[in-house]
Amino acid sequence: MSTRTASPAPGPGEKTFFGQPRPLVTIFGVEMWERFSFYGMQGILLLYMFYPLAKGGLGIAPAVAAGIVGAYGGGVYLATILGAWLADRLFGSERVLFFSAVLVMFGHLALAILPDYIGLTVGLIAIALGAGGVKANATSIVGQLYTPEDIRRDAGFSLYYLGINLGAFVGPLATGFLQTTQGFHWGFGLAAFGMAAGLIQYSFGRKRLPASASQVPNPLPSSKRWIVIVMALAGIGLIVALVGIGLITSDNLALVIIVVVLGAAIAYFSTMIASKRITSVERLRVVAFIPLFIASAAFWSLYQQQFTVVTIFASQQLDLNLFGWQMPVSWVQSINPVFIIALSGVFAALWTKWGTRQPSTPVKFSLGTIVVGLGFLLFLPIATAAPHSAPLLALVGILFVFTIAELLLSPVGLSVSTKLAPKVYRTQMVALLFLASSLGTAMSGQLATFYSSTNPVENIGYFFILGIISIAIGSALLLISRWVLKLMGGVR
Secondary structure, eight states: OOTTSOOSSOOTTOOEETTEETTHHHHHHHHHHHHHHHHHHHHHHHHHHHSOGGGTSOOOOHHHHHHHHHHHHHHHHHHHHHHHHHIIIIIOHHHHHHHHHHHHHHHHHHHHHSOHHHHHHHHHHHHHHHHHHHHHHHHHHHHHTSOTTOTTHHHHHHHHHHHHHHHHHHHHHHHHHHHHHTOHHHHHHHHHHHHHHHHHHHHHHGGGSOGGGGSOSSOOOGGGHHHHHHHHHHHHHHHHHHHHTTSSOTTTHHHHHHHHHHHHHHHHHHHHHHOTTSOHHHHHHHHHHHHHHHHHHHHHHHHGGGGTHHHHHHHHTBOOEETTEEOOGGGGGGHHHHHHHHHHHHHHHHHHHHGGGSOOHHHHHHHHHHHHHHHHHTTGGGTTOOTTTBOHHHHHHHHHHHHHHHHHHHHHHHHHHHHHOOGGGHHHHHHHHHHHHHHHHHHHHHHHTTSOSSOGGGHHHHHHHHHHHHHHHHHHHHHTHHHHHHHTTTOO
16 A cells, blocks of 8 residues: 555555554654643643642642633643644645644643743643644544545554553653652643654654645635634634633633533534535434534543542542552553553454444444443442542542443544545544534533532532433433434444
């Protein structure tokens, strides 16, 4: 196979990456380093915000800090819309991916160098915008390595997901160690170094990516570009004005993101379905994506609480003493990636072995949503644990369940978004998937404001209600899975 095109299977003598197209190495590498920096920073971000000044933090109330983290995470996924639009209408996926990674590196440097709230604000905005561009376009390029009929696609996305989680595993360990020994800003600096390493690696492999990665599938006419510039400036001005008059604050930021994402999702679905540039089959596929979108949002609203509720729980109630050594709180964030690394290959091999006999995408989505709900119910026995007494092994078991749910839904979602995408909305369909992640992540921040950091007894209802709701949503999707599969028009 030429490195410039995709084919259903490797040809004789073709160089592959674990049986996958060779250019997957380039995207695997840049995403691994970007996730190293992203999760390395996020592993210490909440701690930096709610730790007191005496411990190097900003002293923000835990509930407010959790809401900000959720809003920031939602902003990352919301920014995939911008990154996808720039790729599909102006620059192509490859260029947007490269310059987005540069912006991510700048954001981490801002957190490391600029003081207190200035560094926090500039850094989080830059990282959110940059990471959004990386996410949508890296996923889109991976999808372009395969033809629609290539049975290696789901397995390839599972390996791509492995790269993500290699970075997610090492990042919190490295930044957490520096944070506890040298301070928060050293940890943020290491995250910037990681993104720089990813950019260097990516620069060597850019030319091997498929030609479609540099193409603009739906170019914006030059006559309309000034309209876009005016709208962008008006949007920025509106945000600044709303912040200035106090309608957008740190207390309601997660709720604002939820409203914006819901509006964007409705607008995107409506635009795609009404478009005259897509076929009737593509239109039905977009409709089929709606229940998958809902299940995905429900999943991420629970799963992303690893960075809010689970972090607070680990800081206050988890016993982190290992044979006399105190494990950094941020290292809890590396537990899930360990399981992902161990099981990604297993799931990839399983899907490959089963081939057309594997569960359909709607069934995988429903099972993922049900399983993450079960994981929340497993918090009930330790929800009321005394300070620093909850066994670490119990949380490890819960995060193992989270991992099974994630592997059933997340890499499969990346794959199906590229398969269901109308031709003229190739990258923007991937961004629509990330809108579900944005909605769920922002919801995780908003929900975390109801978690009690002072009275653990109140959290029994918290874990129970959210777990049951997730199980109910997953069960509903399972009941209509055959109807959804029919709308998918031959895509499984």
